[in-house]
Amino acid sequence: VNQESSFLLQIGALETAHQKILREKLELDPLLPFHDRQLSTSENRIVQFFAPPGPLTARYEVIVEVDPYLGSLEEAVEVPVSELPPETLPFLYPSRYCPSDRLLQVADDEFGSLEPGYSRVTAICNWLYEKIRYTRGVSDAHTTALETYLGREGVCRDFAHLGIMFCRALNLPARFVSVYAYGLAQPDFHACFEVFLGNRWYLFDATRLAPQTGFLRLGSGRDAAEVSFATVFGVAELEGMETFVEVVPNEEGKSIEPEWTVQPISIA
Amino acid sequence: VNQESSFLLQIGALETAHQKILREKLELDPLLPFHDRQLSTSENRIVQFFAPPGPLTARYEVIVEVDPYLGSLEEAVEVPVSELPPETLPFLYPSRYCPSDRLLQVADDEFGSLEPGYSRVTAICNWLYEKIRYTRGVSDAHTTALETYLGREGVCRDFAHLGIMFCRALNLPARFVSVYAYGLAQPDFHACFEVFLGNRWYLFDATRLAPQTGFLRLGSGRDAAEVSFATVFGVAELEGMETFVEVVPNEEGKSIEPEWTVQPISIA
Amino acid sequence: VNQESSFLLQIGALETAHQKILREKLELDPLLPFHDRQLSTSENRIVQFFAPPGPLTARYEVIVEVDPYLGSLEEAVEVPVSELPPETLPFLYPSRYCPSDRLLQVADDEFGSLEPGYSRVTAICNWLYEKIRYTRGVSDAHTTALETYLGREGVCRDFAHLGIMFCRALNLPARFVSVYAYGLAQPDFHACFEVFLGNRWYLFDATRLAPQTGFLRLGSGRDAAEVSFATVFGVAELEGMETFVEVVPNEEGKSIEPEWTVQPISIA
């Protein structure tokens, strides 16, 4: 930390219907007072604190029992906008990195005539997987989904943004989700997206990089602008970050490996 | 309505600490069932319905007692990000029309060295008033605050977006507010913005087009994407819109004309 | 003319191998001195003058014998960049309205695997005709081909820009051409594009709005920025413009109607 700075961290696991926090510990070194807050507006958990100049380490450990909901194609149907629950409406609108108003016709040309519902979102994910190359270093903190659509490459964040943009352009509420992903080549933060179908938010990951049942939910928002793992208001440099994700045996001593699934899955 | 369409209307007055709905009536012709919903996420009220093809009229009448909060410079101070209430945090981030991440240095060059607090936001409003020409027809539904900053002209919505963008770039939570404004050359919908200072959201209107105590709050959001007076999901054409705002005598028979003020004012 | 202004007009027919000016007259009212200049850099003809405040009328009449070159698929082949004539090289680069560097992968995905040559450019034109809706009023003087690609609508200028952008992204020299078009619903200025194949610039018009042998060449350039029919440096308003194009009988008294063709055609 080069100058006095405020920090917002989104690195803490959420307690939800599908993940139960068994044990957790957040340590700041030096010891600093912090707020650990739940944002009702977007179901995020934000750790908020102020740090003086000097070295700073944040260390977070958590053991979580993850139990995703696995649904059926029959229930994951599209809901007319006039019947959507009010809390899903904000996720219909364009946002910083997903300016869906700019791509309405493209979305309609590509996906408008497909069967509505879960399979249509799957078609979007397939398009992303086939057309967008997973490439590091071509996108940065200013990159929008339009640029990904034009440039045809990016990382998980860009895949999620473009998927969200297509969904919103088709009048489907869609949001950005930040997770820890077990099963990546290197366990790490990962980004995917959720679409509201039937009566819940279903998870989609067009990168196909890790099995979906191994995702640990951190937070969700309109796009990455709202779900950054760290936002610094001041001047600080990141010297390094290490992330470990591993499968822990359950009470009965069984280690259950995450799995790939083509079933509708929800962790919201 | 050319094809079956879903509608989201944001034309209803909010019931808040500073405005009391005395009487209201919303009529759709033809008679259609609708939901009248409060979005906790952004303190908006949304009327949500589905309409078949054919002519459609929405008529809304409301009598509201408006009683703005008038504060002092002493209380309207800037709050460090580490101490902001959690519900204000989403308004620090860039949004569709206010990509504040793109203009950090400009905001710092222009306003960074000014005294923090209410007077700094006033300086932003003065800048907007002096540098941006109020011009109809140069901006549209895709126009961002960057384009307004570059083009130096726009309407109330553009003034609000640019004000919000500057504030967020300075780490001040800022949001878009939609109102009915009494005192415009033609009473109409109007857009302004709010900044969180001290412990409340203060109102700012850089256009100087109407007295602030005559504003009737409709809703607020990250930017205009979330506070459109009508969003149509389908195919429909707007044939016309008429808006009337007038001062109604109170119970004692007195008509109190809205006034201009330079005091910190809040209607949130 | 509201204030003293300089004008650049590009309304004069070019004398080329394929069009012979039989008679022409340019009148300015009031009578003002002007330069009538040929820009070697882009084969444009520019009328350059200075006008005082007051009404201004420019009237141009020309009779031109048009004799397009009709070639064969065999000769309209792609030329390796290393063998392109030097004067075609500037038309490989991105320009104001055709930022081809932003769309390389899209162009390659869509057209990269097609047979090189005239038929590949025809495929681009077919794509444009099928995917882009001809719509007035959605584009303006700032609209780039990226926006047309995203928005999927525009006018002749936008069709030309997107065609040029695709061609350059495939390493084909391409340029914007301004013409008078006989055979439009209303005879008018029209925009199309040219691609260098074999040893000449071939004409392409993806709008399919008028028969190509009825085009009268005005000028060409990297994009519309260089081939505007009027550029005003000062303050002036266009009160109206009338354009007539008609077929005139030749010396033998025969009127030859313009025709549609699928043959490679060149008027450069």
Add this chain to the structure above:
Amino acid sequence: VNQESSFLLQIGALETAHQKILREKLELDPLLPFHDRQLSTSENRIVQFFAPPGPLTARYEVIVEVDPYLGSLEEAVEVPVSELPPETLPFLYPSRYCPSDRLLQVADDEFGSLEPGYSRVTAICNWLYEKIRYTRGVSDAHTTALETYLGREGVCRDFAHLGIMFCRALNLPARFVSVYAYGLAQPDFHACFEVFLGNRWYLFDATRLAPQTGFLRLGSGRDAAEVSFATVFGVAELEGMETFVEVVPNEEGKSIEPEWTVQPISIA
């Protein structure tokens, strides 16, 4: 070279009124046939060749006698657009990286009321020097002058683009110039810009990084799109580049060090 590729190199010194090539040598290894071409359209010299897969080295050596023109403020005056020589007109228009049509009002606000002529362009350079931080790594091959204006940082290419954009917005013909610069911390390619005043193109370098009389002209164009030192049409990777610039004693054995100047200077 990973696949067969065409190359365009702009690394050769120009022979102009102000620089005389005494000796030069261009070697390609492997030995490949090449064209060494002068583009009349923009006074560029382009080396054009085709290379098979495999390692490729281009080595260029030149000894040039540089003799810049040093003019006076009296002659470096602004020319009305109606009297500009035709070859300067293309440099009035917006281009890929200098979309001057987007910033007209800003340019007018900042510089419109200043005394026309050389001192106005100097004021633009001073603005650039004071407001834009010289920073590597924030801009790339897609960065336009709008982004530099917004982000307030960049390298020599970005300084030049923004200077050009301001000048064109004020109706001054301006172009991008590529040089070898003696006197940089590390002698290297360098970018600056030229503005047409009086009857010649004057040189401006807002970075203040090297003495102007030590610039060796390579080429000029609307912007960097046209004056890249190497454009590859195919697939190749740059493994390294070394540049040396040194002062060589003249015939009389004298070494004349380049100098800084505030006089109008031209090397075109």
